[in-house]
Amino acid sequence: MHATDSLMFITSRPEVTFVRGEGSWLFDAEGRRYLDFIQGWAVNCLGHSPRVIVDALAAQAAKVLNVSPAYYNEPMRKLAARLAELSGMEKVFFTNSGAEASEGAIKLARKWGSLKRNGAYEILTFENAFHGRTLATMSASGKPQWDHLYEPKIPGFRKLPVNEIEAVRAAIGPRTVAVMLEPIQGESGVVPFTPEFMKEVRKLTTEAGLLLILDEIQTGIGRTGKMFCWQHTGVQPEIMTLAKGLGGGVPLGALVAKESVACFEPGDQGGTCNGNPLMTAVGLAVVNEVSRPAFLEQVEDNGGYLMERLRAMSAALGLGEVRGQGLLVALELGKPFGSKVVDEALKRGLLVNSPRPGSLRFMPALNVTRPEIDAMLSTLETILKEET
Numbered sequence: 001m002h003a004t005d006s007l008m009f010i011t012s013r014p015e016v017t018f019v020r021g022e023g024s025w026l027f028d029a030e031g032r033r034y035l036d037f038i039q040g041w042a043v044n045c046l047g048h049s050p051r052v053i054v055d056a057l058a059a060q061a062a063k064v065l066n067v068s069p070a071y072y073n074e075p076m077r078k079l080a081a082r083l084a085e086l087s088g089m090e091k092v093f094f095t096n097s098g099a100e101a102s103e104g105a106i107k108l109a110r111k112w113g114s115l116k117r118n119g120a121y122e123i124l125t126f127e128n129a130f131h132g133r134t135l136a137t138m139s140a141s142g143k144p145q146w147d148h149l150y151e152p153k154i155p156g157f158r159k160l161p162v163n164e165i166e167a168v169r170a171a172i173g174p175r176t177v178a179v180m181l182e183p184i185q186g187e188s189g190v191v192p193f194t195p196e197f198m199k200e201v202r203k204l205t206t207e208a209g210l211l212l213i214l215d216e217i218q219t220g221i222g223r224t225g226k227m228f229c230w231q232h233t234g235v236q237p238e239i240m241t242l243a244k245g246l247g248g249g250v251p252l253g254a255l256v257a258k259e260s261v262a263c264f265e266p267g268d269q270g271g272t273c274n275g276n277p278l279m280t281a282v283g284l285a286v287v288n289e290v291s292r293p294a295f296l297e298q299v300e301d302n303g304g305y306l307m308e309r310l311r312a313m314s315a316a317l318g319l320g321e322v323r324g325q326g327l328l329v330a331l332e333l334g335k336p337f338g339s340k341v342v343d344e345a346l347k348r349g350l351l352v353n354s355p356r357p358g359s360l361r362f363m364p365a366l367n368v369t370r371p372e373i374d375a376m377l378s379t380l381e382t383i384l385k386e387e388t
């Protein structure tokens with residue numbers, strides 16, 4: 001049998017083992033190559049094994065891998081300062097995953113509520129939201145499949161419909177401490193909150209004295225053409241979470257907060273490997289590369305190009321809507337055959353994702369090239385023509 005039989009079954013994986021990656025391409029054990037428009041789930045923002053990350057890892061590994069979270073290390077300090085500078089938010093806590101960053105955001109909001117709002121703890125979240133896979137972040141999420149999983153849930157979350165500001169207004173009460181959302185819901189199929197809603201929810205939370213928490217784990221680090229997605233609307237939160245692209249392929253997340261709400265006291269928050277120099281050195285290399293204005297402009301340009309070409313294809317083949325921003329894009333197929341398209345694409349050497357039965361999601365490397373976008377579209381068009 002296969003060596004993978006020793007792995008706990010948590011998802012059905014195709015019978016392919018990847019052994020090497022380079023930019024937008026992955027290679028399997030048989031030497032076949034695949035054009036990768038998943039990139040570790042919007043993680044490898046600079047593509048597979050980019051020079052800047054390989055160099056940062058090698059240089060830092062030769063210096064020091066890990067001190068204790070109870071001491072400063074150089075990359076940790078530099079990356080925190082860089083994130084503070086780019087976001088205009090003053091305080092950073094590093095994590096090993098996105099879920100841990102979201103969990104930290106929930107803890108910080110509850111702590112702040114206990115100090116500043118008479119013990120208010122309830123966080124308003126949204127239907128179909130995805131904030132991670134710890135118990136609290138699953139409880140905060142609005143994935144219908146999770147409604148009755150791992151009961152009992154962590155109390156203190158209330159799910160509201162997306163983009164309905166009156167529902168938010170009506171839900172605010174004395175126990176409410178924060179509103180938490182993804183500027184574009186990634187896992188639910190690239191569903192954006194409108195700029196109008198974002199501005200209204202900022203106004204509403206400010207007036208009510210509540211925190212706005214933005215989960216930018218998927219949308220942050222240049223994915224939408226700005227360093228952080230909220231920069232498109234100027235709606236700055238009190239708390240923001242990052243992961244995925246921040247590590248460019250290594251496990252790294254961050255909880256970022258305004259100084260006025262960064263109220264953890266010693267002992268409240270921590271973690272053995274949090275902020276370790278090996279991962280934060282990579283994060284620093286990634287952030288320095290992605291934050292270059294020319295880099296972000298190229299994400300915007302290539303995202304626009306991808307969406308324009310997808311819209312033309314959708315019109316020609318009678319498919320549905322194309323949504324997204326920058327290089328986080330979805331195509332509605334109009335029929336629930338997403339997983340069939342994904343399987344067919346794999347056979348033809350293309351990796352794409354179907355977040356819902358009727359849609360496809362594209363999250364290529366942020367430095368994907370036009371010829372690579374064209375190659376993806378050409379393979380996709382062949383498949384869709386056969387299926388429609």
Ligand SMILES: *Cc1c(COP(=O)(O)O)cnc(C)c1O
Pocket residue numbers: 097098099100102130131132133182186187215216217218243244
């Ligand atoms: C991926 C993701 C998470 C969870 O991050 P992990 O690193 O998988 O724990 C949380 N929120 C959003 C919006 C995500 O896309």
